[in-house]
Amino acid sequence: MKTILFFLFTCGLALAADYRPGPDAQRREGVPRGKVIEGAWNNCKAFPGTTRSYWVYIPAQYDPKQPANLMVFQDGGGFVHENGHTRVPVVFDNLIHKKELPVTIGLFVNPGSVPGAEAGNQQRRNRAFEYDTVSADYVNFIIDELWPAVAKEHKLVVAKNPRARAICGNSSGGIAAFTAAWFRPDFFGGVISHIGSFTNIRGGYVYPMLIRKTENKNIRVLLQEGRRDLDNLHGHWPLSNRQLSKALEFKGYEHKMVWGEEGHSGRHGGSIFPESAKWIFSAKKVKNVKEAVPKIPQYKHSKDSERQKGVPRGEVTQHILESKIFKGTRREYFVYVPAQYKPEQAACVMVFQDGHAYVKEDGDVRAPIVFDNLIAKGEMPVTIGVFVNPGHRGAAFPDNRWRANNRSFEYDSLGDQYARFVLEELLPAVSTKYSLSEKAADRAICGASSGGICAFTVAWERPDAFSKVYSMIGSFTNIRGGHVYPSWIRKTARKPVKVFLQDGRNDLDNTHGHWPLANEQMAAALAFMKWDTKFVYGEGKHNLKHGGIILPEALRWLWADHVKKD
Amino acid sequence: MKNFLIIGLLGLGGSAVSQDMPLSQVLIPGEKWQLVVEGLGFSDAPTADDKGNFYFSDLRSEQGLYRVGLDAKVVPFLKDATGISGMKFGSDGKLYACRARARELVSIDVKTSKITVLAKDVQPNDLVVTHKGYLYFTETPKKQVTFVNTKTGALKAADIGITGPNGICLSPDQGTLAVSDFRGKFCWAFRVESDGSLKFKQPYMTMRRKPDPGAERSVLPKFKPSCRGDGMIADAYGRYYVTTELGVQYFDPTGRISGVIPGPAGIKGMTSVTFAGPKLEFMYITCFDKVYRMKTRTRGVLYQNGPRNYPPRK
Numbered sequence: 001m002k003t004i005l006f007f008l009f010t011c012g013l014a015l016a017a018d019y020r021p022g023p024d025a026q027r028r029e030g031v032p033r034g035k036v037i038e039g040a041w042n043n044c045k046a047f048p049g050t051t052r053s054y055w056v057y058i059p060a061q062y063d064p065k066q067p068a069n070l071m072v073f074q075d076g077g078g079f080v081h082e083n084g085h086t087r088v089p090v091v092f093d094n095l096i097h098k099k100e101l102p103v104t105i106g107l108f109v110n111p112g113s114v115p116g117a118e119a120g121n122q123q124r125r126n127r128a129f130e131y132d133t134v135s136a137d138y139v140n141f142i143i144d145e146l147w148p149a150v151a152k153e154h155k156l157v158v159a160k161n162p163r164a165r166a167i168c169g170n171s172s173g174g175i176a177a178f179t180a181a182w183f184r185p186d187f188f189g190g191v192i193s194h195i196g197s198f199t200n201i202r203g204g205y206v207y208p209m210l211i212r213k214t215e216n217k218n219i220r221v222l223l224q225e226g227r228r229d230l231d232n233l234h235g236h237w238p239l240s241n242r243q244l245s246k247a248l249e250f251k252g253y254e255h256k257m258v259w260g261e262e263g264h265s266g267r268h269g270g271s272i273f274p275e276s277a278k279w280i281f282s283a284k285k286v287k288n289v290k291e292a293v294p295k296i297p298q299y300k301h302s303k304d305s306e307r308q309k310g311v312p313r314g315e316v317t318q319h320i321l322e323s324k325i326f327k328g329t330r331r332e333y334f335v336y337v338p339a340q341y342k343p344e345q346a347a348c349v350m351v352f353q354d355g356h357a358y359v360k361e362d363g364d365v366r367a368p369i370v371f372d373n374l375i376a377k378g379e380m381p382v383t384i385g386v387f388v389n390p391g392h393r394g395a396a397f398p399d400n401r402w403r404a405n406n407r408s409f410e411y412d413s414l415g416d417q418y419a420r421f422v423l424e425e426l427l428p429a430v431s432t433k434y435s436l437s438e439k440a441a442d443r444a445i446c447g448a449s450s451g452g453i454c455a456f457t458v459a460w461e462r463p464d465a466f467s468k469v470y471s472m473i474g475s476f477t478n479i480r481g482g483h484v485y486p487s488w489i490r491k492t493a494r495k496p497v498k499v500f501l502q503d504g505r506n507d508l509d510n511t512h513g514h515w516p517l518a519n520e521q522m523a524a525a526l527a528f529m530k531w532d533t534k535f536v537y538g539e540g541k542h543n544l545k546h547g548g549i550i551l552p553e554a555l556r557w558l559w560a561d562h563v564k565k566d
Numbered sequence: 567m568k569n570f571l572i573i574g575l576l577g578l579g580g581s582a583v584s585q586d587m588p589l590s591q592v593l594i595p596g597e598k599w600q601l602v603v604e605g606l607g608f609s610d611a612p613t614a615d616d617k618g619n620f621y622f623s624d625l626r627s628e629q630g631l632y633r634v635g636l637d638a639k640v641v642p643f644l645k646d647a648t649g650i651s652g653m654k655f656g657s658d659g660k661l662y663a664c665r666a667r668a669r670e671l672v673s674i675d676v677k678t679s680k681i682t683v684l685a686k687d688v689q690p691n692d693l694v695v696t697h698k699g700y701l702y703f704t705e706t707p708k709k710q711v712t713f714v715n716t717k718t719g720a721l722k723a724a725d726i727g728i729t730g731p732n733g734i735c736l737s738p739d740q741g742t743l744a745v746s747d748f749r750g751k752f753c754w755a756f757r758v759e760s761d762g763s764l765k766f767k768q769p770y771m772t773m774r775r776k777p778d779p780g781a782e783r784s785v786l787p788k789f790k791p792s793c794r795g796d797g798m799i800a801d802a803y804g805r806y807y808v809t810t811e812l813g814v815q816y817f818d819p820t821g822r823i824s825g826v827i828p829g830p831a832g833i834k835g836m837t838s839v840t841f842a843g844p845k846l847e848f849m850y851i852t853c854f855d856k857v858y859r860m861k862t863r864t865r866g867v868l869y870q871n872g873p874r875n876y877p878p879r880k
Contacts, residue, residue: 049757050765117759120873121741124755128820129770201822202772206786213785233824298673382746382811414777414787464831481777481787488774490828493589493641528590 019267024094024274030505031062031097036080036089037154038136041112046141050112050126055080056150057089059096062340067279069104071166072142072180072188074131076108078266080504085170085270091277105156107147129361131169131176132202133340139180142167143187155514158325160233166190166280170183170266172197175204177534178221178244182207185217190280194224194269198244200234208240208247209478212511220286221255222276223250224269226262233490236524237264239517246514254286295504299538299545304373305366312339314385316359316368321388321505322431325421329391329406334359335430336368336385338375346437348383348562349430350444350468351422351458353411353451355387355402355542364548374552381442386430386496390451392466411450412480416461418454422463440496444468444558448544450475453482456522457497458486463495471549472502473540476522486525488520498532500554502547504540515542585877587805587818589825591863599830599858602850603632603640609852611653611663611692612797612840616868620842620850622648622857623663624701634857636844644679647692651879652692652734652838655870656699656716664690664703671703671714684714685721692797692838694734694743697872700762702743704731711745712761724764728754733798733838737819738867738874744771746795746808751775753795755807755821768825770821774812797838802865804876809851819876828859841866 035058042051050259055134062068071088073079075511079088081127086104095101111127150156158165165175167188174196198204215497229237245257256279260268269276279286316336321331334355341347352358358367368383374380390407390465398404410418422445427436443466447455452474459466476482499525507515516537523535534557540546556563603609607626611787615635616618620634621643630650633643644661649790653663662684671685671693684701690712693703699716702724709811711731713724725731736742736758743764755770777819781788793810800806804819813828814836825848829836834854846866848859867874 048768114757114768116739116741117757117765118741120875121739122737122819122876124742124757124766124768124770124818126768128822129768132822194587234586234822322646324688409779413779415779417779478781478786483788489824491589491774491823493593493828532771 001251002339004020019271021085021087021261022271022274024272025091027090028094031093032061032360033093034059034089039150042479043148044112044141044145045502046137046145047112047126047130051115052110054110055108055149056154056156056241057092057108057180058154058156059092059103059105061096061103061259062105063103064155064157065368066103067157069102070158071104071106071168071277072147073106073108074169074176075110077110078110078170079168080106088273091274092446095274095277100442102281105158106536107150109142109146110211122544128172131172131205134203134206136183136353139184139188142180143184162187162189163220164194164281165190168192168194170194170269170368171264172201178207179204181219181221182210182217184519185219188203189219191219191221192280193222194266194275195226195229195237195264196223196241196244197234198236198240199237200490201234203330205235205240205483205487207538210244211244211251211253211512212513213249213478216251216253219253220280222258222280223255224258224260224272224276226260226265226268228261228263230264231524231528234519235487235490236528239521239524243514243517243521246509246517249288249290250509250514252288255288256286258560266467278287294539296504296506296539296541299540299549301366301549305370305549307369308373311372313372314338314341314368317452319429321426323391323421323425325417326391326406326410328393328522331389331391331404332356332397333386333388333426335434336371336387337434338371338382338384339386340375340382340443341434342455343435345382346435346442348381348442348444348559349427349436350383350385350446351426352387353390353447353454357448358446359385359387364544365551366548368556370551374555379563380489380555381562383444384430384434384436384557386426389428396424408450408479411447411454412482414481419458420462422458423462440465441466441561442505444470446470448474448547449542450471450479456485459497459499460495463497467496468498470500470502470551470554470558472544473504473507473515474501474519475512475515476518476520477515479512481511483518486521489522489529489531494531496527498558499534500557501533501540501552503534504538504546506539506541585818587803587824589827591712592805592816592825592862593827594861594863596740597861599851599860601857602634602638602857603704604856606855606857608854609857610797610837611650612838612850612852612857613654614840614842614846614866614868616871618843620848620859621653622850622852623647623651623653625651634842642880644674644676646679646681647674647867652690652703654693654695655868656695657697657870657872660697662693662695662701662716666690671701673716677863684716684719688712691732692734694736695869696736696740696758697869700758702733702734704745706732706748708728712762712854713764715762724762725756725767730792733796735800735806736869737800738802738804738876740869740873744798744800744806746798747792748795749792750795751792753798753806753817771806771817772823773808773810773815774823774826776812794835796836797840799840799869801841802846802867802874802876802878805864807839809839809847814839814849814851829853
C-alpha cells in the first residue's frame with residue numbers, strides 16, 4: 001500500500017501542473033505564530049465507539065474580548081500540517097498579520113474510527129459514513145458536541161454571524177463541508193470544497209437537484225476542481241462539480257468555481273487557499289459571471305430522411321388504446337408496417353414515445369421515410385414502428401399532443417410501470433394484427449426529452465425485453481428523479497443494452513436540472529461501465545432538430561447486429 | 567506517522583487508503599448466472615463447508631437439505647433436517663441451523679445426522695457462528711438479534727430494535743457483525759466484544775431501493791421504505807453482500823455501496839447468498855424454486871476456518 005501511495009505521489013508530480021504552496025504558506029520572520037494544540041475525542045456521542053484526533057489553532061492576535069472568525073477542516077491532520085498541502089496555520093499567521101484575514105480560529109478534525117475489540121481486529125472506519133452521508137449528523141456533531149467542548153477548554157469565542165464561520169475540506173471532506181452548511185446555515189455561512197465528492201459515494205450526487213428546488217440558503221460557496229479528477233464507481237468528479245456549480249449559478253448563489261488541471265489531489269486547492277480564505281470571509285457581495293453559450297448551427301436532413309424514387313412505402317394506421325396500468329387514460333398510437341413485412345416472419349419492433357412527432361412525414365424526425373429508406377437498403381431489419389402518444393385523462397385529446405396530462409407521470413417516473421404498459425398492453429394490442437418478435441435483440445425503443453428517459457427506463461427495467469435505446473435530448477434530470485441513472489449505472493452490473501444518446505449544449509437549464517450536463521453524466525457513466533454506447537453531442541436546443549436528422553445514423557448503429565456483412 | 571505524512575502530502579485525506587471496490591473486481595466479463603437446480607419448494611440457507619462444497623435447504627421438502635459437490639451435482643444431504651431457514655458450519659464441524667417453524671435452534675452432527683436442540687421457543691431466521699463458538703441468530707418477528715454461547719449454552723438478547731433483522735454475517739476478521747433489515751433500508755454494523763456482546767450499533771450500509779412512483783411528489787424521488795434485505799455473506803476482501811429485491815447488493819468494508827448484481831430474468835425473488843466452490847469463487851443465490859451460481863473474480867471466506875485479515879495477501 002505504501003509503495004502504491006508513493007507511486008501515485010511521484011507519478012502525480014510528474015504529470016500535473018506545478019501547484020505548490022505559495023508565499024503566504026511560507027514561514028516569515030517577524031510574523032507572530034499562533035498556537036496549535038492537539039486533542040483526542042474518544043467518547044463520541046454522535047458516532048458511538050469512534051475515536052479521533054483534532055487540533056485547534058489559536059492566532060497570536062486572538063483576544064477573548066473580540067469574537068473571532070472560525071474555520072473548520074475535515075481530515076484536519078492534512079490541513080494543520082506545516083509541510084502539508086495547505087499549511088493552514090502558516091497561511092493564517094501570515095494573512096492575519098497582514099490584516100488580510102480577520103482573526104480566525106482553526107479547528108482541524110480527523111474522521112472517526114471504531115477500533116477493534118480484540119488485538120488483530122480491524123477498525124471500522126467511519127470517514128465515509130460521517131462525510132459522505134447526506135444528513136445533519138456530522139455537522140451536528142461539530143456544532144453541538146466537539147466545538148462547544150473545544151471552545152470551553154480554550155476559552156474561545158467566535159462571532160455570531162454565520163458568514164464569519166466557514167468549513168473546508170478535500171474530497172469527501174469537501175462534500176462534508178457543503179453538507180454542513182446546507183443543513184446548518186445558521187452556523188456555517190461559508191464553504192470551501194476542494195475536489196469535492198459530489199458523487200454517489202453515499203448519495204451526495206443529489207445536491208444539484210436539491211439546490212435547484214430548494215429556497216436559497218444564505219451561504220457562500222467556493223468549489224475547486226481538477227479536470228483530471230476521478231471517474232470511478234462513485235461518479236465523475238469534474239462533471240459533478242460542474243453540475244453543482246451550474247445549480248448554484250442557476251439559483252444565484254454567491255459562489256466561485258476554480259478549475260485546475262490536476263487529478264484527485266489537494267495541491268491545487270492548497271495553493272489557492274490563501275485567496276480562497278480571504279474570499280470566503282470578504283465583506284463584499286460576490287457577483288456571478290454567466291458562461292457564454294455556443295452558437296446553434298443549421299441542422300439539415302440527409303437523403304435518408306427524404307422520399308426517394310423507387311423505394312417501397314410502408315403503411316401507417318392510427319388506433320386508440322385504453323390502459324389499465326395507467327387507469328382512466330386513453331391514447332392514440334400509430335403503427336407503421338414496412339412494405340417488406342411478411343406475416344409468416346415475426347418483425348422487429350421499435351417503439352417511439354410521443355409518437356405523433358415521429359410519424360409525421362414533414363416533421364423533424366420523419367421516421368416512416370427513414371424506415372422505408374433504410375429497410376430498402378438493408379441497413380436495418382424489417383421493423384414495425386409503434387408510435388405511441390402519452391396517456392390522457394378526459395374526453396378530448398389536447399390540440400398540442402405534447403400536453404397530454406399523464407405524460408410526465410408515465411415518462412419521468414422511475415420504476416417498471418411504463419415498461420409493463422408497453423409489454424402487457426401496447427405490444428399485445430399491436431400483436432393482434434401483426435407478428436412481432438419477442439426477442440430483446442429485435443426490440444428497440446426511442447424518445448425525446450421525457451420520452452428519452454422513458455425509453456431508457458424501459459430497457460433498464462426490462463433488458464430481457466429491449467436491447468436498443470435511442471434517447472434524444474433525454475431528461476435525465478430531476479423532473480421525477482431521473483438524475484439517479486448515472487449513479488445507478490456505475491454501481492449496477494452492465495445490462496446488455498445498446499444506448500445511443502443525443503443532446504445539445506444549448507439544451508435546458510431549469511428547476512429540474514441542466515440537460516447537457518445530465519446527458520454528459522449519462523454518457524460518462526455508460527462508458528465507465530463499458531456499455532455499448534454512443535453519444536452525439538451537438539449545439540442544439542431542446543427540440544428534435546438535431547436528434548431528428550441523425551435518426552438514420554442512430555438506426556444504423558442500433559441495428560448493426562441485424563445487418564448481414566458481405 | 568509515515569502514513570500520516572504521505573497522506574498529508576498527497577492531500578487526499580483518507581480517500582487514498584479507502585480502497586474502491588467496483589463491480590469489475592467482482593464480475594468476470596461474459597460470466598452469467600448458471601442454473602444449479604430448479605423445481606424446489608422454497609430454497610434458502612446456502613452455506614459452504616471447508617472444502618467448498620455447497621449446501622442449501624428446501625423449506626418445503628421432506629428431504630430438507632441438499633449438497634452440491636465440486637462436480638456441481640445436487641444430492642440429498644442428511645435425514646430429517648427439515649424446515650431450515652439458515653445454517654453455518656461451526657469450527658467444531660457441527661452444522662448449526664435455524665428451524666423457524668419448529669421454533670428451535672439446533673446443531674447437527676453431520677456424521678450421524680443427530681440433531682441436538684440448543685434453544686427452544688425461539689423464532690430463528692438466519693445465523694452466523696464465530697470461530698470461538700459464539701452464535702448469533704436473527705429473530706425477525708421479535709426485532710431481535712440473539713446470542714448463544716455454543717460452548718456453555720448461555721443465551722441472551724444481543725440487540726433489540728432493528729425493524730426486521732434477517733440476514734447476518736461477520737467481517738473476515740470476525741470483529742464486526744452485520745445484520746440486514748428486511749423492513750428497512752440499512753444493514754447495521756456492530757462491534758463483537760470479547761464476551762460475545764454487541765456494541766456500537768450503526769446504520770453503516772444503506773441499501774438501494776426500488777422507486778415508488780405512486781408516492782406523493784417531493785423535491786427528490788421517493789423510494790420504497792425497504793428492498794427486502796435478506797441473506798448476507800462477506801467475502802475475503804471484507805465486502806458485505808446482501809440479497810434484495812433489486813439483486814445482490816454489496817458494500818465495501820467502509821460501508822459504501824459498491825455494486826448491485828441483478829438476478830437472472832424471471833426469478834420470483836432471492837432469499838440468500840453465499841460463496842462456495844473449489845476456491846470459493848462461485849456466488850450462489852437461492853431464488854425460491856431455483857438455485858443459481860455465477861463464477862466471480864472474488865473469493866469467499868469461511869468463518870469456521872478462523873478469523874482472517876483482509877484484504878488477503880496475494
